[in-house]
Amino acid sequence: MPNVLATLMLLIWPLVTVAMYAQMPVQRAVVWSVLSAYLILPAATEIDLPLIPGLSKYMIPAFFGYIAACATQGRLIPLIPRSALARLFLAMVIFGTIGTVLTNADPVFVNRETIIPALRPYDALSMVMNHLGWLLIWALAREFLTDREGVMLFARALVVSFLIYSVPMLYEIRMSPQLHRMIYGFFQHDFGQMMRQGGFRPIVFLEHGLWVAILTAMAFLTALVLARDAAPGQKAGWYRAGAYLGVLLVLCKSIAALIYAAALLPVFLWGRARLMLRVAVLISILILAFPMLRGAGLIPTDEMVEMVAGFSADRAQSLGFRFHHEDAFLDRAAERPVFGWGGWGRNATYDPLTGENLSVADGQWIISIGISGYVGFIGYFGLLAAPIFLMGRAYRRAGREVPVLAAGMALVLAVNLVDLLPNATLTPVTWLLTGGLLGYLERLGQGASEPESPVAASAAPRRRNFAGLVGATTPMGPRSLL
Template sequence: MPNALAYLMLLAWPLASLYLFRRLPLERAILWCLIAGYLLLPPLAEFDLPLVPDMDKFAIPSVMAFLLCAYVLRKPVPLLPRHPVAKALAVLFVFGVIPTVLTNGEPIQFRKIANSEPIIFLTDQLPGLRWRDLGSVIINQVIVLMPFLLARRYLSTPEAQRELLLALMLGGLAYTVPSLIEIRLSPQINIWVYGFFQHDFAQMIRQGGFRPIVFLPHALWLAFFMMSAVLAAAALSRAAQGKDRLRLALAAGYLFAVLVLCKSLASLAYALAFTPVVALAPLRWQLRAALLLAVIAVVYPMLRNTGLVPTEALVAQAEAISAERAQSLNYRFENEAQLLARAAEKTWFGWGGWGRNLIRHEETGQILSIPDGRWIIVFGTFGWLGYIAEMGLLAAPLFLLAAAARRAPRGSVSPYAAPIALILAATLVDMLLNATLIPITWMCAGSVLGYAERLLYPDLFRPKPALFGGAQALMPDSAGPEGRSIL
């Protein structure tokens, strides 16, 4: 149970966000509002307000960054991408939930039949979705997209992308201190500060030691953030000169050492595979690697639905590394199979919220399956329509950047765009196993998309010429080519 400080932190974050936007340049304010909120705010604590989504450590920073940018600083935040494919996916992401709500009006009931006589008892039920839920679901989709829209507009220049990588690296370096404390003493910091432990403590024990979690939902999320910080530091070191290159390389090495201590095989594998690519490979090879990962992430659920994924061979391969890893992977595959069978009953639009997509005991309603991968959660909740919208909106920037980079003159592509694309692509692959989709992921996707659109449309975000002659030849940036920002 979160203590009073946990809720006080959530209440205070709008004021902290306002301070950031008043004191820092716009790009840094957006970055630290989102990243610091993710790293510092309490997990699980939330404000359950009527008719709107729950306000938690993900929603509050996203909403505050958007509102402060659009309505306090009066900076335009275009609501739709310029590229037609990205624009269609954004519209589908927000409004594609409508058929899900409309086709799930019936409650799911759990009944118990008495053995002695044919009497049926209603033991519990999950409510159906109503018209009033439609507004909440759409608002939630809009909130999810806010970091994406902000990053597309303001974190898509080479200078802003360097700031993004720098923020990831500095956030990772700062988080190494509490992480090392928890590695040594056991995960206790969230208990000390917010009064509760946010997950199953047994999952924090690995290889005779502890995995850190600090204020994040799971140790796997912390390890993945450390991996992102390693790639960011490697990219900054490659682009730096002189003593800065050495300092950044040492930072990357230190972050990698902490990542090893986090004891997460997947994140460590990502770092081992992609750090040399970021540090040494040409940008076009980095983009090709990101594209390959995106294709794997998009195609895997389709192959899984048709039974073409060799799950037994993958488990056997994992067993050669570790019996514990093989058991974990096999458990995930078994849960996927059960949830896919459940999702097959409503393939196109899914089951909607309230946990209706989960496997439950037919009498008690107890949850019998645990969804791990983000893709299976989205597929079961919103069906193929929701999966295509979400995964398409996250993967499309990688394809558009690769296409734009091929057309751009050699040497003109930002050295920071490809590393961000690789971090995004690694997240897409990790989402096959874990629900690691966070505002930072959407921020990376928006940054990549915005940069790709800047290459494809050179006039994007340029101020329009004044309609009438006068002393001012150009209109101010606050009235950009895509109009004023509205919710």
């Protein structure tokens, strides 16, 4: 159970978020409010309040950050993107939710004692509200991280955050993962899963050690992107940061994250921007096609398990366990492939005698398909990959070559997307990155030779911007929510 400090942190962090927007430039406030909340606040904890979404490390920077951004900028931040492709994917997510509810108006009968109720119209609102956290962060990033400085700010903040976070990570690697229990009063996951290779892997204040590992891998690769992009006198510093984070990644003891980083390391070190972007596009296409390939039996799962067994019997057993349960979920999803089964465990398989849930879902892709069907999966993952697909076309239309910074961050995003196949490591950091890249490309598509922050040109004091929310004219002109 969370202690008093965990509850207190969740209660005061809305004020911290608002203070960031009041005292910082809006670009910095967007980035640091999301990163600080996610890395510091307690995991697996939420405070339910009436009329507003529950307070959690996901919702606080999204909901209160959005309100603060609207107040300080004197306008509503639009939730609908300019890009037609991104609009299509977003529509599939939102309206697919309605389709899920309409096609699941029947209860699921497990046995006489276990009946999972049908979905009601109210559940459509609940499911849409579940999207609100990532949607608001994505919208804030898309609106304000729209120039080179915005993308650079995110990249530097991610690297600096994990240079700082390495201190508690190294403590847990040496002393065992206990910080969340010591500070917030409970351990957020299964302690046994933090024991690897005769030692420990860190979890700090995140959901699992795998989440820590993939974000460390992203920070490591981002440091290399910054080194490639930096002026000659600054390259060495970023390379040193990258080397340190690379060692930290090894100490995280996550084979998957380490394989991603090692496989793509030559591309990040020596590949041209065009190659980086092509690799990111190829990865994104394979991710969107993966469920169909997996369902058609074109993914050699048995051979993969045998290959892993040559390195570690325990890892091979874990991989085989995942594949077994994915097969069960795919069989279940095949019964309602378009809009899925909805939530509340309707997408799972059960023991007909005991009513026990026999399913274990690890990958974000199989969770999305089971709950939202292929419509929801394509919309959700397509929205994440949209800036990767749009980047090359946007720069060609602008008559410019794709720079290393943009292509490198697109490839960092692709690394996170790859990890959504074995794991559900979708975090606010992911949405911050994909939203920022999309906003960058949307402004580039408007013909700006060097995308400029939508707030950089305005030197109006914050008090005047705040007044714009209640009627004063703002330099940007009126903006609707949609």
